[in-house]
Amino acid sequence: MANIIVAFSKPEDAKSIKNILTRSGLQVITVCTSGAQVLAQAEDLSSGIIVCGYRMTDMLFSELHDCMPAEFSMLMVSSPSKWVAQVPEDIVCLPMPLKVHDLVSTLEMMIQANSRRRKKLRQQPKQRNEEEQTLISQAKNLLMERNNMSEEEAHRYIQKCSMDSGTNLIETAQMVISLINV
Numbered sequence: 001m002a003n004i005i006v007a008f009s010k011p012e013d014a015k016s017i018k019n020i021l022t023r024s025g026l027q028v029i030t031v032c033t034s035g036a037q038v039l040a041q042a043e044d045l046s047s048g049i050i051v052c053g054y055r056m057t058d059m060l061f062s063e064l065h066d067c068m069p070a071e072f073s074m075l076m077v078s079s080p081s082k083w084v085a086q087v088p089e090d091i092v093c094l095p096m097p098l099k100v101h102d103l104v105s106t107l108e109m110m111i112q113a114n115s116r117r118r119k120k121l122r123q124q125p126k127q128r129n130e131e132e133q134t135l136i137s138q139a140k141n142l143l144m145e146r147n148n149m150s151e152e153e154a155h156r157y158i159q160k161c162s163m164d165s166g167t168n169l170i171e172t173a174q175m176v177i178s179l180i181n182v
Contacts, residue, residue, distance in 0.1 A: 005032060021103075035059035049074070052077070054079070
């Protein structure tokens with residue numbers, strides 16, 4: 001389930017939105033009136049959606065957007081006249097007066113999009129830093145010299161040892177280097 005934070009300057013507006021979302025089966029983590037409260041809550045969560053108005057008590061939606069973690073999406077609910085001031089592409093906007101069906105369906109769409117984005121990120125190969133790449137290359141070179149393996153065979157050997165031992169590729173490369181250099 002997605003973490004939803006509701007933020008409006010008027011507490012009664014925020015509570016109304018929360019009640020609508022809760023009745024629709026969506027989980028609202030907290031209700032905030034300031035951008036600082038939203039950012040503090042967002043720090044404790046891995047990802048989520050911020051449903052907010054144009055202005056909180058201490059900042060505009062654009063300032064909150066600039067400070068919020070990258071794993072969060074924003075849904076701004078406001079008068080369309082306020083959208084003319086260059087709303088960033090990644091902010092979804094809904095017009096006031098708000099229709100319950102539009103709010104719920106838009107949030108469900110955003111939740112699905114966030115879920116797909118997280119899944120896609122998990123499926124991407126891990127980016128290794130230069131030090132880690134050098135370590136793996138050293139282990140492959142040692143295996144190629146000592147055991148007359150091709151680079152592909154050495155890499156597969158390290159991968160297989162890593163899977164068999166339940167360690168990551170870097171730890172396995174370190175073990176290969178320490179065992180051969182004994």
